Amino acid sequence: MSDPACDSTHYSPSAASDTSSSCAVSRVSAVATHPLAKRIIAGERRALAQGITLIESTRADHKSQADILLTQLLPQTGGAVRIGVSGTPGVGKSTFIEVLGLFLVGLGKRVAVLAVDPSSVRTGGSILGDKTRMEGLACHPDAFIRPSPSGGTLGGVARRTRESLLLCEAAGFDVVIVETVGVGQSEVAVAGMSDIFLLMLAPAAGDELQGMKRGVMELADLVIVNKADGDFRRHAERSAGEYRAALHLMRPKSPHWSARVLLVSALEERGIEEVWAVVQEHRAALGSSGEREAQRVLQAKDWMWREVVDAVETVLRTDVEVAPEVAQVEWLVLNGELLPTRAAQHILQTFCSLSGKIAGCIPE
Numbered sequence: 001m002s003d004p005a006c007d008s009t010h011y012s013p014s015a016a017s018d019t020s021s022s023c024a025v026s027r028v029s030a031v032a033t034h035p036l037a038k039r040i041i042a043g044e045r046r047a048l049a050q051g052i053t054l055i056e057s058t059r060a061d062h063k064s065q066a067d068i069l070l071t072q073l074l075p076q077t078g079g080a081v082r083i084g085v086s087g088t089p090g091v092g093k094s095t096f097i098e099v100l101g102l103f104l105v106g107l108g109k110r111v112a113v114l115a116v117d118p119s120s121v122r123t124g125g126s127i128l129g130d131k132t133r134m135e136g137l138a139c140h141p142d143a144f145i146r147p148s149p150s151g152g153t154l155g156g157v158a159r160r161t162r163e164s165l166l167l168c169e170a171a172g173f174d175v176v177i178v179e180t181v182g183v184g185q186s187e188v189a190v191a192g193m194s195d196i197f198l199l200m201l202a203p204a205a206g207d208e209l210q211g212m213k214r215g216v217m218e219l220a221d222l223v224i225v226n227k228a229d230g231d232f233r234r235h236a237e238r239s240a241g242e243y244r245a246a247l248h249l250m251r252p253k254s255p256h257w258s259a260r261v262l263l264v265s266a267l268e269e270r271g272i273e274e275v276w277a278v279v280q281e282h283r284a285a286l287g288s289s290g291e292r293e294a295q296r297v298l299q300a301k302d303w304m305w306r307e308v309v310d311a312v313e314t315v316l317r318t319d320v321e322v323a324p325e326v327a328q329v330e331w332l333v334l335n336g337e338l339l340p341t342r343a344a345q346h347i348l349q350t351f352c353s354l355s356g357k358i359a360g361c362i363p364e
């Protein structure tokens with residue numbers, strides 16, 4: 001990571017004032033009293049990095065501080081173009097994002113790059129987060145690059161990236177790019193936090209196209225066939241035609257937008273302007289129809305439910321009284337001795353008794 005502010009700053013919560021916790025739901029407050037809030041709104045990169053460190057912390061006091069900070073900053077969020085980028089390792093994501101980012105800062109925009117890296121979840125290692133990536137962009141005063149938070153579940157990593165995205169918006173970034181690798185469920189998470197989802201593909205032979213996950217194609221608003229240069233150029237053109245035909249057979253993601261396919265050479269910096277033009281066209285189409293706002297509302301609702309489900313699962317897997325029983329039930333399912341439906345009912349009943357709820361809340 002080339003941004004020293006990202007690396008070395010660890011926020012001390014001692015300076016923060018309001019640490020009270022309450023069961024009552026508090027609404028968004030317009031008063032930015034948290035010590036980091038005003039500095040983030042003023043666009044201070046160091047404060048932004050400190051805020052993200054707070055969000056990524058697993059300490060309970062840091063979590064409550066992060067909640068306060070985010071709640072206070074919420075009125076300042078929502079202003080950025082949120083771009084999701086996915087593609088398999090080696091397809092050219094970091095080369096492309098750096099070139100796109102530099103193009104955008106050249107237009108006078110402030111650009112933040114965040115990541116959701118599923119490889120950081122289990123091992124703490126990272127496919128995306130190596131420190132030498134996007135050095136040119138990382139050094140630019142109008143850019144901010146933050147690698148994927150590591151550890152926890154994919155849901156946890158995605159939540160921290162979503163919250164970091166909000167912080168970047170409060171800090172006045174015009175464009176936030178969220179990157180992920182095209183493996184596992186991380187594309188779904190990233191598509192669920194962006195306005196437009198870019199799928200990067202390498203020039204491929206027809207049989208590779210056959211093997212491609214249809215679900216990932218269905219998420220794409222724009223398919224970018226990268227490496228359309230040199231010997232790859234002809235392959236890339238043919239692949240683009242095949243991707244167009246495949247997309248044509250799918251139901252459009254929206255009544256106002258059908259996925260496009262563009263040829264790009266990130267290495268030769270060709271096709272970048274066209275990508276930005278499509279992003280703007282998509283923004284105009286979904287903006288004027290009201291679909292973008294509706295999509296963001298839906299994303300917020302999905303996020304809320306994801307949080308509920310993740311929290312329930314965490315309790316069930318970690319509570320000292322319940323976790324051993326859950327593990328035993330799971331074992332019975334694995335051995336074919338208990339139906340998954342019966343097992344689920346049993347686990348939910350246990351959860352309800354744990355949370356002091358009436359037993360009748362579980363469907364029979």
Ligand code: GDP
Binds near residue numbers: 095226228265
């Ligand atoms: P990532 O793993 O998806 O982030 O991929 P990288 O950006 O690290 O690129 C992987 C390799 O592909 C590097 O050697 C790049 O130089 C190369 N590469 C990236 N974009 C292009 C391109 O447009 N054309 C060609 N020929 N090579 C590229």
